[in-house]
Amino acid sequence: MDKLILYFETIPSWHRALILAGGIAIFWIIENAIPFKKFVYNKWQHAFINIFFTVTTIIVNFTLAIILLKTSDLVNQYHIGILHWFSIKNVFLYTLIGLLSMDFFGAYLAHYVEHKTKFLWRFHLIHHTDTWVDSTSGNRHHPGESVIRFLFTTFGVIITGAPMWLVFMYQTLSVVFTQLTHANICLPKKVDHILSYIFISPDMHKIHHHYKLPYTDSNYGNIFSVWDRLLGTYSYMHREDIVFGIDTHTTEKEHNTLNNLLKIPFQPYRNPEV
């Protein structure tokens, strides 16, 4: 465990980039073998849009990274946050509580608020417009949303009192889970269902991408499914019935052109069908 902590304390940026790019490439290959849905689409053109948003997400996070580093240093210097309230000696328990707290305050809460606040939904909606959810969709975030998510991650670090190695560990796990849950693959139904008792399974997140309410407003989790299950936001539907996209932006001109996707947050607000 000490070695793992040391690794994440000093994880080189190129390792993080490799995990992101390698993951997309591996799932890109696997999804041809066991597709969740057989899409008729221009995979490369679709990938271009989503990789554009992945690159802008990386730029935002890289530019603001110093804020995250300073925040983590300060909360640990002044013993702020959940991890400092109890003196947890067991390093596994410390790590687990830290990851769960980061997952709730930095990710679940961020996602929930993005769905419930009109202003934030305007930005998050771009992620939901994707009608061909695949390995490239995980980081399809408008640059405005990338900033919003960064602020929530920083908030998560403060509430958790997370040291930087824990933040890097969480972010690395988050990249892996994001790719797994978005990739156009399907696990055997039973495996997916059992997995969903602990983690966000691929089917669980794909239900979140169903084009209509109330499913869009459910399964907000990022890594652990405990928050959805505890807080009543868990939902289930048969994978065969899932239709990707969002009912307010159904035409290809709107959801499959970079120019329009960048403008959506500034266009008149559209109410979803209830």
Ligand SMILES: [Zn+2]
């Ligand atoms: Zn969402």
Ligand SMILES: [Zn+2]
């Ligand atoms: Zn998603």
